[in-house]
Amino acid sequence: MTKRSTVHATFTIERHFPSPREKVFRAYSDPKSKAKWFVGPEDWERSDHKLDFCEGGRESVSGGPPGQPVHYFNGLYQDIVPNERIVMSYEMHMDNMRISVSLGTTEFKADGKGTRLVYTEQIVFLDGHDHLAAREEGTRALFDNLAAALEREAQAS
Amino acid sequence: MIERSAIPASFTIERHYPAKPARVFAAWASVEAKARWAYCDEAWKPQLHELDFRVGGRERAITGPAGGTRHIFEAVYWDIVPDERIIFSYDMHLDARRISVSLSTIEFLAEAGGTRMRFTEQGVFLDGYDDIAGREEGTRIGLDNLERMLRRAEAA
Numbered sequence: 001m002t003k004r005s006t007v008h009a010t011f012t013i014e015r016h017f018p019s020p021r022e023k024v025f026r027a028y029s030d031p032k033s034k035a036k037w038f039v040g041p042e043d044w045e046r047s048d049h050k051l052d053f054c055e056g057g058r059e060s061v062s063g064g065p066p067g068q069p070v071h072y073f074n075g076l077y078q079d080i081v082p083n084e085r086i087v088m089s090y091e092m093h094m095d096n097m098r099i100s101v102s103l104g105t106t107e108f109k110a111d112g113k114g115t116r117l118v119y120t121e122q123i124v125f126l127d128g129h130d131h132l133a134a135r136e137e138g139t140r141a142l143f144d145n146l147a148a149a150l151e152r153e154a155q156a157s
Numbered sequence: 158m159i160e161r162s163a164i165p166a167s168f169t170i171e172r173h174y175p176a177k178p179a180r181v182f183a184a185w186a187s188v189e190a191k192a193r194w195a196y197c198d199e200a201w202k203p204q205l206h207e208l209d210f211r212v213g214g215r216e217r218a219i220t221g222p223a224g225g226t227r228h229i230f231e232a233v234y235w236d237i238v239p240d241e242r243i244i245f246s247y248d249m250h251l252d253a254r255r256i257s258v259s260l261s262t263i264e265f266l267a268e269a270g271g272t273r274m275r276f277t278e279q280g281v282f283l284d285g286y287d288d289i290a291g292r293e294e295g296t297r298i299g300l301d302n303l304e305r306m307l308r309r310a311e312a313a
Contacts, residue, residue, distance in 0.1 A: 004241050006262055008277055010165065076233060078248055078258045079283070084161045087258045087281060089246035091235050101235045101244050103260040105163050105281045120165050122279035124244060124262045126236070 007125040009132045015143050019150045021108040021115040025083045029053045037145035069094040099129035166289045167279040174272045176307045178265040181272045182240045186210050194302035256286035
């Protein structure tokens with residue numbers, strides 16, 4: 001029988017991107033754009049990314065290092081203000097175990113010609129899976145991916 | 158144009174209830190049980206309350222003063238461990254305006270003489286609506302109502 005426990009935590013990451021916020025927001029709202037950066041490390045095996053970007057819509061993807069537990073992300077969009085804000089809740093599973101439930105708030109603010117993005121995640125880690133440092137590091141890696149994707153897009157246009 | 162903002166906040170409320178975890182848990186698990194305690198104000202008649210209590214299920218409640226602002230609660234259940242834990246996310250609207258999105262964790266722990274229940278809310282308050290103290294107060298009122306209901310049931 002699983003010993004039940006919870007750990008509540010919060011982290012905030014701020015990033016500046018040279019792209020205007022319409023472009024940064026589009027990297028979240030357009031399924032093809034999001035699939036380019038919302039991915040784990042290169043050696044991860046992954047499933048199809050599904051995104052229905054609307055209030056009440058879902059997003060899911062799974063992946064993980066070869067031979068390791070599969071990380072499954074399952075999200076629900078709760079608040080969308082175009083070019084300004086996205087609030088979503090999501091759960092993470094490792095194989096069949098739910099390890100956390102989170103509320104993620106992304107704010108897009110005009111900052112000169114670019115965008116200041118503020119991401120706040122409020123999390124409850126479940127049943128001994130206290131992965132705050134890894135979660136924050138993984139999220140920073142995603143923003144690195146996003147920065148690279150936006151830069152490629154800016155160079156292509 | 159609305160000035161956009163999102164203020165993160167959290168609070169935890171712990172209570173002791175003189176009833177077994179299964180009974181306290183059951184008070185959250187059906188519309189009939191929840192209706193006896195969950196509305197902040199007894200004068201507020203729910204115009205609607207639907208609850209599909211399972212992982213992935215939804216809850217919707219519309220309450221508020223007669224003829225006044227409608228308080229619309231919409232939740233999705235993420236995690237249910239019978240008699241032990243409930244996690245849901247929810248948003249609140251005042252009429253058409255979304256004022257918050259929250260993640261709530263409720264834990265039921267057996268202890269001498271009953272149950273220790275821990276309610277943790279993590280949320281973002283939106284677009285200038287920042288009555289976080291009011292949210293905590295409203296939650297406390299609900300949990301007081303729950304205590305009265307459980308005490309009556311144990312006495313009966």
